[in-house]
Amino acid sequence: MSEASVEAQKQLDRIVALGYPDVADMTAAAFRSLATPIINALSKSDLGSNILLVPTRELVSPESLIARTSINRMAGFTTMPPRDIASFMPQDGFEPPEGPFYIVVDPHTGTKYTNREPDIARKLVESDGRLPLTLEEGLAIATQHPDWLVHKNGFNLLGSRSNDGRVPSIWLSQNAPRLGSVWPTSRHTWLGNAFCMARLGVSLFHYQ
Numbered sequence: 539m540s541e542a543s544v545e546a547q548k549q550l551d552r553i554v555a556l557g558y559p560d561v562a563d564m565t566a567a568a569f570r571s572l573a574t575p576i577i578n579a580l581s582k583s584d585l586g587s588n589i590l591l592v593p594t595r596e597l598v599s600p601e602s603l604i605a606r607t608s609i610n611r612m613a614g615f616t617t618m619p620p621r622d623i624a625s626f627m628p629q630d631g632f633e634p635p636e637g638p639f640y641i642v643v644d645p646h647t648g649t650k651y652t653n654r655e656p657d658i659a660r661k662l663v664e665s666d667g668r669l670p671l672t673l674e675e676g677l678a679i680a681t682q683h684p685d686w687l688v689h690k691n692g693f694n695l696l697g698s699r700s701n702d703g704r705v706p707s708i709w710l711s712q713n714a715p716r717l718g719s720v721w722p723t724s725r726h727t728w729l730g731n732a733f734c735m736a737r738l739g740v741s742l743f744h745y746q
Contacts, residue, residue, distance in 0.1 A: 541587050546641070549682050554566050556606045562593075572597070575740045589642060589644075590645050590734075592674055604680070607715040622700070626704075628697055634672070634737060642675050645679055646734070655725050656724070656731065657722045668734065671696070672697035679708070679732065688710060695732055707719060
C-alpha cells in the first residue's frame with residue numbers, strides 16, 4: 539500500500555462512520571466496494587497524503603452533507619434550502635472524472651486569493667495553473683479537514699455556480715462549519731478561493 543492509498547482508506551472510513559452509506563441508500567459494505575477501484579489504483583501511485591477522496595453527487599447528494607461535518611462536536615449547518623444547494627453545479631472544465639469516487643490532488647483553501655471577487659479570483663487561480671474546487675470538493679475538505687476552517691480560513695468554491703451566478707462558500711460560523719454562497723462580485727477578507735492541482739479518476743491513472 540502507498541501513502542496515498544492509506545490516506546484514501548482513512549478518509550473512506552471517516553465518511554462511512556458519518557453515515558454516507560445511509561445517504562446513498564446502500565449498505566456500508568456496498569458503499570465501500572465502490573471505492574475499491576480508486577484505492578487500488580492509488581496503491582501504485584506516489585501522490586502522497588495530500589489528497590481528498592470525493593464521492594460524486596450521483597452517489598451522495600451535496601445538500602445532505604453539510605450537517606455531517608463538525609468542529610468540536612458543533613455540527614455544520616446551512617440556511618439555504620436543499621433545492622438551492624443542489625443548484626450549484628460544476629462548471630465547464632471542472633466536472634468530476636467518471637466513477638462514484640475520484641481523487642483531488644493537493645487541495646488548498648486558497649489563502650493566497652483572499653479578499654478577491656470570485657470572478658477575478660477564478661482568473662488568477664487558472665492563470666497560476668490551478669483548478670478551482672467544486673461544492674462537492676469543498677464539502678470533502680470540511681469533512682476530512684475541519685481544522686482548516688479554524689486555522690486557515692473559509693473559502694469560496696469557484697468550480698461550482700448556480701444559475702443566478704452565485705458560488706458556494708464554506709466558513710466558520712457560530713463555531714461550526716457553515717455552507718453559504720456569495721455573489722461573483724463580492725469581496726470578503728476571510729474567504730479564500732479554494733483550488734487543487736488535479737482531479738483523478740481510476741481511468742486517469744497512467745498505469746490503468
